[in-house]
Amino acid sequence: MNLNLKNPVVFFDLETTGTNINSDRIVEICYLKVYPNGNEESKTLRINPEMHIPEESSSIHGIYDEDVANCPTFKEVAKNIARDIEGADLAGFNSNRFDIPVLAEEFLRAGVDIDMSKRKFIDVQVIFHKMEQRTLSAAYKFYCEKNLDDAHTAEADTRATYEVLKAQLDRYPELQNDMAFLADFSSYSKNVDFAGRVVYDDNDVEVFNFGKYKGVPVSDVFKKDPGYYSWMLNSDFTLNTKAVLTKIKLREFNGK
Template sequence: MAGEIFDGFRVVGFDLETTGFDVRKERIVEYALIGSDVDGSDINLQSLVYPEKRIPFEASNVHGIKDQDVRDSGNFSEHIGEISKIINDSIVVGHNIIKFDWKMLEMECFRAGVETPKPRAIIDTLVIARKLKIPGRHKLGILCNKYGIDLSNAHRADADAGATLILLWKIMKENPRFFRGTIDDLQDSLAGVRRENLLGPGLEDLEPVPQSRGLLRINNTEIIIAFGKHKGRSLDEINRNDPRYLNWLFSPSSPIERTVCEKYKHLFQG
């Protein structure tokens, strides 16, 4: 399963609410780290933060946090210790985390004179959505709506962090091929270091389905198509996203032997 890429790691969704968007000038007013530890136990660290400046009306209008809400919450220096304990050696997941949340965290650490936490990996669901060319706009709210994820409390850190984790899981289930490699393979692919089709075993490494002339390959419990526009995708994935193509694949017009078609066709009927 695609989720195995994260086995053995602490995985947390991360989100910030701030006084604005300029990472050089603005400050954190709320953070959340939501996820699970290596042993499966829940992680839920969230808090308001005193930003040491006024919260502009425009920002409060987005996340609902006002000056009086954060007055006694402690400044960033009082929170970074707990934040670092969770982030260090974790896989940290966020939406637009690379260009915003992480840069904001780095600037706050710089101001506080402390070292930025060191995660095992940073996974950005915005980058993944763009990499996979998921149809439509890629704002968190739009993607959550597309995948049926409740985000009724949008623009609060805990809601956005939790929703981002669920979004990643749903994208992984829909696109297992993209997540077959290691966490390092995934990071390299998102950074453009490797091509997507180098993640995990190559098609030539997979055992051919008998009598398929190599057009179908076996990858654990999945059957992978090795030609055409869906090359590298599993039959299950094609059935979910392009069932008309699967109908053609099992039709008399298919280049796959009829005996092989009949063997697998019944799995996707009814």
């Protein structure tokens, strides 16, 4: 089944130095842009992460320090990537919990202002887990009846994710071929920040999603415990989370 698109959708996958969305960096990015008319464009870039790639990560994706030593840094290609995904929705496999937060952090470090608030985010892994509870290689075998021979290479994973989503639409009639529906279906919560530290509650109020103030409106916490904002800014939270908190704090201050 071909995708029913109102806007282009970019399927993408990252290979990174590790799994910490706060501090780990991209070493490879592949994205496949699918247009409403069915045309496709793909690009794969190796990135110099400006840090050592741990051996345990290299053993998974096969990318070592010497492989990216002469590659551009993310800052050097950030504007080109931002231009390529401009106006497009984003899709991936475990992308809502990892790839999108990592990509957002890299853009912030590079000083590239990209507004992703109006994008739709389709996480094929979430759809898969809700429907079948498997991994990407198993999903590819299950839905597409193919073996994912080059698993953990960004290009193979990106292409497989695209094919799996199309096959999911063919298999499940209850899935609507609509990016807004799929974005909602593939989300476990309504995140305010990409890391999911702040979410919207049932009344669309921003509340903390962790710790002693879980479920409490952010604005209420800032009023009764002003030091909590400073603590978060000085702790190991993502730049995106800190920016969201600052935006809420400024909004509340200006609304006084």
